[in-house]
Amino acid sequence: MYRIAFNILLAVSLFYLPWWAGALIVLSGCFLVDAFFEAILFAMVADAFYGTGFGFHGFAHVATLYSAIVLGVASVIRTRLAW
Amino acid sequence: MTYLKRSKRPGRGRATTAFVVGGLVFVFALTYLFPSFFPSVFFPVGSLFWRAEQSTVGFFVSMGKIVQSKYSLVEENKRLTEELAARDRAALMLDDVRTENETFKSMLGRTGKGNYVLGVILVRPPVSLYDTLVIDVGTKDGVAAGDKVYAEGDVLVGDIAEAYGSQSKVALYSVPGRKTPILVGTSTVATDATGRGGGNFIFTLPAQTKLAEGAVITMPSIRNHIFGVVQRIMVDSTDSVQTVLFRSPANVNQLRFVEVDRTLR
Numbered sequence: 250m251y252r253i254a255f256n257i258l259l260a261v262s263l264f265y266l267p268w269w270a271g272a273l274i275v276l277s278g279c280f281l282v283d284a285f286f287e288a289i290l291f292a293m294v295a296d297a298f299y300g301t302g303f304g305f306h307g308f309a310h311v312a313t314l315y316s317a318i319v320l321g322v323a324s325v326i327r328t329r330l331a332w
Numbered sequence: 333m334t335y336l337k338r339s340k341r342p343g344r345g346r347a348t349t350a351f352v353v354g355g356l357v358f359v360f361a362l363t364y365l366f367p368s369f370f371p372s373v374f375f376p377v378g379s380l381f382w383r384a385e386q387s388t389v390g391f392f393v394s395m396g397k398i399v400q401s402k403y404s405l406v407e408e409n410k411r412l413t414e415e416l417a418a419r420d421r422a423a424l425m426l427d428d429v430r431t432e433n434e435t436f437k438s439m440l441g442r443t444g445k446g447n448y449v450l451g452v453i454l455v456r457p458p459v460s461l462y463d464t465l466v467i468d469v470g471t472k473d474g475v476a477a478g479d480k481v482y483a484e485g486d487v488l489v490g491d492i493a494e495a496y497g498s499q500s501k502v503a504l505y506s507v508p509g510r511k512t513p514i515l516v517g518t519s520t521v522a523t524d525a526t527g528r529g530g531g532n533f534i535f536t537l538p539a540q541t542k543l544a545e546g547a548v549i550t551m552p553s554i555r556n557h558i559f560g561v562v563q564r565i566m567v568d569s570t571d572s573v574q575t576v577l578f579r580s581p582a583n584v585n586q587l588r589f590v591e592v593d594r595t596l597r
Contacts, residue, residue: 264381267458286352290359297363297370298378299460301493301501306509312461313360 252282259291263298268312271295275316279323292316368494375499379468382454433556446555446593448482449473454499456584463529464493465502467590471495480593483582486557489531492592500592504584505559506531514559516576517547525549525560531580533560536573549578555593 255278262271275288292312300309308314362369451467460466469475479492481502493503505512506527514525514535521541525533537543549560560578567574 264378264455265385265459268461269458284349284352286356289356293356293359293363294370294374295461297367298374299455299464299466299501300367300462301464301503301507303462303493303503303507303510305462305507309462 251278252285252287255282255285256287259287263291263295268295271312272315276319279316279319280327283327284324285320288316288320289313368496371494371499371501372496375466375496378466379454379499382466383468386452386454430556437554446595447474448591448593449475451475451481451500451590451592453587453590456587457504457530458585463504463507463527465490465504465584465590467500467502467592468498469592470498470500472497474594475500475592476594480553482557482591482593483584483587483589485591486555487580487582488551488553488557488559489580489582489584489590502590504531506533506580513552515550515552516541517543517549517562520550522552525578531582531584533578533580534575535578536575539567539572539574541574543574543576 255274258274259271259278262274271291275292278285278288292315293310295312296310300311302309305311449469451469453465453467455464455466457463457465465481467481475492475495477492477495479495480488481490481492483489488505490502490504492500494501503510504527505525506529508527508529510527511524512527512533513522515522516535516537519542521537523535523537525535528534533549543562543565545562545565547562548558549562550557551559558581560580562576562578564577565574566577
């Protein structure tokens with residue numbers, strides 16, 4: 250249930266919400282949903298949608314990097330905690 | 333009874349994980365090697381949602397205005413009428429000067445007149461992380477990568493980064509880290525400005541160069557335009573340079589339309 254809800258939220262945030270709202274959804278989704286790989290997929294699409302050759306200080310995959318790091322950290326923390 | 337912790341329960345298996353990771357690597361490779369693949373597929377779909385959003389927001393804004401008190405509307409109408417009359421007087425002079433300027437340029441075989449197309453902004457910051465806009469004109473309207481984009485008439489805000497069928501991506505000059513050649517003030521000192529996002533820029537000049545807050549920044553171009561206005565000058569007495577902060581007079585968060593100049597080709 251959580252997975253579907255977070256996927257819908259991410260899809261909406263891609264089109265309508267400020268980038269920081271998407272970042273918060275990814276953060277919470279990675280902790281609440283098991284193996285939330287969709288976060289990286291959405292981040293890649295966001296980078297492709299809005300990114301240009303100029304990137305962000307020259308780096309064009311900020312959202313992908315962010316979601317990969319959050320997913321990695323969340324996976325490690327989830328193996329040590331139970332809720 | 334002993335329950336396993338959720339994290340200790342058997343997972344989906346390595347094969348599934350490898351498949352998912354492989355899929356993500358494939359998608360990343362796709363976006364890296366063919367950056368225009370996703371935008372060209374999803375922009376037509378996205379523009380439907382963005383247009384629907386604009387209609388919905390427009391409806392609620394109209395409803396909000398309807399419930400405003402009549403008194404405040406009358407007061408606002410009076411104030412705006414006076415403001416409009418004052419601006420009309422100023423515009424008459426401006427039109428005269430502009431016509432004279434164009435005449436001089438024509439006499440010298442040059443012209444600042446462009447071939448413009450109006451674009452509606454579909455997406456703007458902060459939805460876009462990279463300080464980019466998505467507008468509703470594309471290659472079908474004669475727009476191509478590199479075309480200059482103006483806002484509010486004469487404010488140069490960016491250029492077309494990628495053009496698709498009916499949509500284009502505009503890279504604002506204020507993209508964080510983007511360097512843009514500029515001319516500073518009436519002395520037209522040439523230097524490079526670095527974007528800081530949200531229409532803000534920074535550059536440095538030798539401390540001896542005289543510059544005042546409010547000075548106009550332009551770009552080397554035959555067309556009359558404004559690129560930015562100096563907001564703050566920071567000079568350290570121990571340093572030989574001054575750091576200047578300036579911003580674009582057009583607020584991209586409030587814009588609805590931009591003009592794309594197609595005269596480059």
